[in-house]
Amino acid sequence: MATSPAATTTTPGTNSELNVTIAIADRALTADETTTVTFTFTRPVNGFDTRDITCANGTLSALTPDANRTVWTATFTPTANTNAPSNVINVDLAGVTDNAGNAGAGEVTSANYSVDTRDTVAPLFLSATVNADQLVLTYTEANTLDPAALSGSAGFTVSSTGTAITVSSAVVNATAKTVTLTLSRAVTSSETVSVSYTKPTSGAVVQDAAGNDAADLSSQTVTNNTPNPAAPQLITTADDRPQVREQENVLLQFSHQENPFDTSHGPAKTDFTVLVDGVPNVVTDIVMGDTSAATLLTLILTTPVQHGQKVTVSYRDSTLNDGNGIRDTAGNSLNSILTTEVVNKLEDRRAPELITTGDTRRPKVTGDQLVLSYEDSSNLQGRTFADNAGFTVSTTAGTTITVTGAVVNSTAKTVTLTLSRAVTHEETVSVSYTRPAAGHTVQDTANNGADDFRNQAVTNNTPAAADTTAPVINTAVVNGDQLVLTYTEASILGLDATNTAPATAYAVSSASGPAISVNGVTVNAADKTVTLALSRAVDRNEVVSVNYTKPATGNNVLQDAAGNDAVNLTNQAVTNNTTADETAPVFLSAVVSGRSLTLTYTEASILGLDATNTAPATAYTVSSASGPAISVNGVTVNAADKTVTLALSRAVDR
Numbered sequence: 001m002a003t004s005p006a007a008t009t010t011t012p013g014t015n016s017e018l019n020v021t022i023a024i025a026d027r028a029l030t031a032d033e034t035t036t037v038t039f040t041f042t043r044p045v046n047g048f049d050t051r052d053i054t055c056a057n058g059t060l061s062a063l064t065p066d067a068n069r070t071v072w073t074a075t076f077t078p079t080a081n082t083n084a085p086s087n088v089i090n091v092d093l094a095g096v097t098d099n100a101g102n103a104g105a106g107e108v109t110s111a112n113y114s115v116d117t118r119d120t121v122a123p124l125f126l127s128a129t130v131n132a133d134q135l136v137l138t139y140t141e142a143n144t145l146d147p148a149a150l151s152g153s154a155g156f157t158v159s160s161t162g163t164a165i166t167v168s169s170a171v172v173n174a175t176a177k178t179v180t181l182t183l184s185r186a187v188t189s190s191e192t193v194s195v196s197y198t199k200p201t202s203g204a205v206v207q208d209a210a211g212n213d214a215a216d217l218s219s220q221t222v223t224n225n226t227p228n229p230a231a232p233q234l235i236t237t238a239d240d241r242p243q244v245r246e247q248e249n250v251l252l253q254f255s256h257q258e259n260p261f262d263t264s265h266g267p268a269k270t271d272f273t274v275l276v277d278g279v280p281n282v283v284t285d286i287v288m289g290d291t292s293a294a295t296l297l298t299l300i301l302t303t304p305v306q307h308g309q310k311v312t313v314s315y316r317d318s319t320l321n322d323g324n325g326i327r328d329t330a331g332n333s334l335n336s337i338l339t340t341e342v343v344n345k346l347e348d349r350r351a352p353e354l355i356t357t358g359d360t361r362r363p364k365v366t367g368d369q370l371v372l373s374y375e376d377s378s379n380l381q382g383r384t385f386a387d388n389a390g391f392t393v394s395t396t397a398g399t400t401i402t403v404t405g406a407v408v409n410s411t412a413k414t415v416t417l418t419l420s421r422a423v424t425h426e427e428t429v430s431v432s433y434t435r436p437a438a439g440h441t442v443q444d445t446a447n448n449g450a451d452d453f454r455n456q457a458v459t460n461n462t463p464a465a466a467d468t469t470a471p472v473i474n475t476a477v478v479n480g481d482q483l484v485l486t487y488t489e490a491s492i493l494g495l496d497a498t499n500t501a502p503a504t505a506y507a508v509s510s511a512s513g514p515a516i517s518v519n520g521v522t523v524n525a526a527d528k529t530v531t532l533a534l535s536r537a538v539d540r541n542e543v544v545s546v547n548y549t550k551p552a553t554g555n556n557v558l559q560d561a562a563g564n565d566a567v568n569l570t571n572q573a574v575t576n577n578t579t580a581d582e583t584a585p586v587f588l589s590a591v592v593s594g595r596s597l598t599l600t601y602t603e604a605s606i607l608g609l610d611a612t613n614t615a616p617a618t619a620y621t622v623s624s625a626s627g628p629a630i631s632v633n634g635v636t637v638n639a640a641d642k643t644v645t646l647a648l649s650r651a652v653d654r
Contacts, residue, residue: 018042018098020091022110029058029078031117037076037089037110043555044069044499045096045104046563052095056087057115078115081143081210085114099499099563100555119143119210123177128222130193132186135222137179137195141208147174148204155200156181159219162191172206179206189228189335194219223316224335230258231332232295236340243343244311247304250274250342252313254295259328261295263288267325273314274342276305297326307348307446308377314339348446352376352413354433354453364459365429370417372431378444382410390436391417394455396428397492408442415442425464426492430455467491467562471528476574478544481534483508483574485546486527493561494525501558505551506532509571511543512607523558530558539607540581544574581605585642594651597622599644608639620646627653 019042026035037060039048046069050060061075076089088111093104123139130136135158139145154170158181166184173180187193197217199205206214227233232254235241240253254261269283285300305311315337317325326334352374355361361373370393374380388403395401402420409416423429432454435441442450471487478484489495503518510516513536520533538544548569550557558566585601592598603609617632624630627650634647 018045018093018096018102018104020093020096020104020108022089022091022108024076024089024110024113027111027113029076029113029115029117031080031119033117034075034077037074039063039072039074039091041070041072041096043098045098048072048096050074052092053089054092055089057082057084058087078117080117081119082115082117085116087113087115089113097563098555099496099559100557100565101563119208120212121208122212123206123208123214125214125217125220128195128220129225130183130187130222131225131227133183135181135183135187135193135195137181137197139177139179139206139214141177144174144209145172145177145179146204146207146209146211147172150179150204150206153181154179155198155205157196157198158183158222159194159196160187160191161193162188165193174209187224187226189224189226189231189333191224191226193222193224195222196220225338226335228332228334230328230330231334232256232261232326232328233334234337234340241343242313242340244305244346245298247306247346248301250299250301250311250313252297252299254297254326254334256295256328258332259330261288261297262327262329262331265324265327267315268318271315271318271325272299273316273339274299274301275310275312276303277309281305305344305346306350306377307344307346309344311342311344312339313337313342348376348378348444348448350377351448352380352442352444352450354450354456356456362459363431363456364461365419365423366461367422368419370419370429370431370458372415372417374413374415374442374450376413376444376448378446378448379410380408380413380415380442380444383408383440385440389415389417390434390441391415392432392434393417393419393458394430394432395423398424398427401429410445423460423462424492425460425462427460427462429458429460431458432456467560467564470564471495471558471560471566473566473569473572476546476572477577478534478538478574479577479579480537483532483534483538483544483546485530485532485548485569485572487529487566489528489560491561492526494528495523495530496559496561496563497523497525499555499557499559500530501548501551501556503532505549505558507547507549508532508534508574509545509547510538513539513542516544525561538576538578539605540576540578541607542576542578544576545571546574547571585609592648592652595648597646597648597652599646601642601644603642608642609637609644611637611639614644617646622646622648624652 021040023038024035049063053060058076058078063072063074065072088109091108093106096104119142123141126138126140128137150170153167156167156170158165158167168182168184171180196219199213199216235253235255242252245251266286266288269286272283274281274283282302283299284302287298289296317335355373355375363372385406389406391403393401393403403417404420405418407416434452435449469490471489474488475486500523503521506518508516508518517535518532519535522531550565550568585603588600588602590599614637617635620632622630622632631649632646633649636645
């Protein structure tokens with residue numbers, strides 16, 4: 001497929017912050033072509049689907065977004081048999097919102113693309129058959145033939161090994177894509193016939209509905225389906241009609257007519273076509289024989305036939321007049337057997353089989369209803385179970401699910417499980433089955449019980465519920481320099497970990513210690529938590545509170561995955577889980593100046609020393625190596641400075 005350079009166009013609406021670019025990979029589309037259309041938004045969007053898009057002379061598939069929901073793609077399929085040089089794709093931004101809920105405005109129009117999918121391929125001859133005086137030519141054609149009436153022989157001539165034949169008339173069946181010739185006489189079963197076609201120079205010709213003329217034919221071989229009334233004839237009525245025996249055998253019974261089978265010149269195995277449910281089943285051997293009532297022919301098949309399968313048989317002598325085939329001892333040959341249904345009365349011995357593929361019949365759940373479809377040649381036994389019937393359901397998210405009931409639909413061959421709760425759109429679900437040891441089981445009308453299966457994936461068709469509830473603060477806990485805010489949020493998708501508020505939106509206050517700033521913010525979407533990295537560790541005994549103020553502009557706010565903004569927090573109490581201080585203050589230095597002696601200690605806690613419950617003056621003694629005795633008259637503790645100042649009875653000399 002030739003691809004022209006992608007075309008793009010951008011048209012802003014009145015909301016200048018939400019724009020989109022439309023790129024069409026191939027802008028010159030012909031028959032059997034498709035192309036990719038890419039919609040690129042200036043920021044993540046929600047609610048964008050094909051209802052927001054109009055396109056001329058074609059259809060769009062469902063839209064597929066990237067992980068950021070900024071780039072959306074779809075496949076464009078042009079309308080068949082169309083010639084339209086000027087077309088555009090439009091996007092109505094009114095139905096599209098960003099994560100903050102801002103709706104777009106106006107329309108965006110793509111660059112022009114052309115569509116020319118007219119049929120330019122002529123009908124192609126496929127086959128020709130004759131039965132008596134009716135010769136049918138079949139054509140291959142993507143659409144239909146032209147139904148215009150043909151006149152006279154319509155350009156056809158027929159040759160035969162018998163007496164001369166002319167074409168009396170020709171009739172077109174447009175939808176069947178056939179031309180039926182009525183011959184001047186009936187063809188006998190032993191004749192070899194051919195047909196030729198030369199397009200008439202005037203009048204109606206064989207062509208398709210688009211006007212493409214069929215090509216001429218020269219001496220095209222015609223399959224002769226004219227029966228020989230004297231040859232053996234397949235019996236297709238009553239109990240002697242074709243039937244399956246012992247799975248591998250197809251039994252065909254023929255009337256004697258005048259003579260029995262010529263078993264020494266039998267048909268070729270490849271002359272028979274046996275279809276089982278539409279699939280060829282190769283004939284590996286042929287057994288021919290006679291009884292007093294009929295002539296028998298048994299086809300031995302490669303693959304055993306099962307109960308309920310549809311079987312057909314047809315026959316065509318591929319080498320007419322070579323002395324072999326279905327013929328009697330007098331040489332009367334049966335040229336062909338048209339497709340004939342074979343009676344299948346085999347017993348059903350196969351268990352119902354769970355269907356695990358296909359969009360419509362694989363296991364699927366919607367809300368609290370889980371539907372399993374089975375493949376079986378018989379119907380299922382219709383039943384209603386008041387318990388789990390042997391089924392269990394597992395989920396990767398949400399609370400435990402149990403099966404509270406099961407209903408079997410006999411003719412639809414389905415089992416519908418009622419669950420203890422509705423499944424949400426986001427859940428991944430699987431189902432298992434263990435046939436109960438006692439009681440009723442899932443089985444068909446032939447009493448074949450369904451087999452066990454384990455952890456079968458289930459397609460979740462539960463629609464996504466519109467989340468309009470903002471996350472709500474649940475707890476605030478600090479431990480050291482980590483303050484964690486935990487939110488209650490209904491959606492299992494949790495918080496938005498990408499478009500979140502910056503550190504400047506938060507403020508942490510302490511009732512006693514030094515100022516605290518917020519250095520970083522980490523959002524865990526699944527845990528629904530916001531962790532603030534603080535500028536210092538909080539002491540065990542500090543009383544801390546936190547504030548959150550939603551930024552006035554931009555998309556970066558604290559919100560859930562659906563874009564619902566969390567409300568502001570004002571002096572939100574914080575539980576302090578910082579571990580206890582078990583390290584004693586350590587003496588660092590002592591300095592005396594006049595009548596004051598200051599002891600300085602090293603202490604990890606920012607709360608410092610205890611200024612209330614401190615030792616009395618009598619606990620301290622001060623000695624001088626040369627001067628009069630010194631006593632301690634008073635003690636002052638400075639908690640924050642981590643100092644103890646002793647008031648001395650006299651000044652210390654320099």
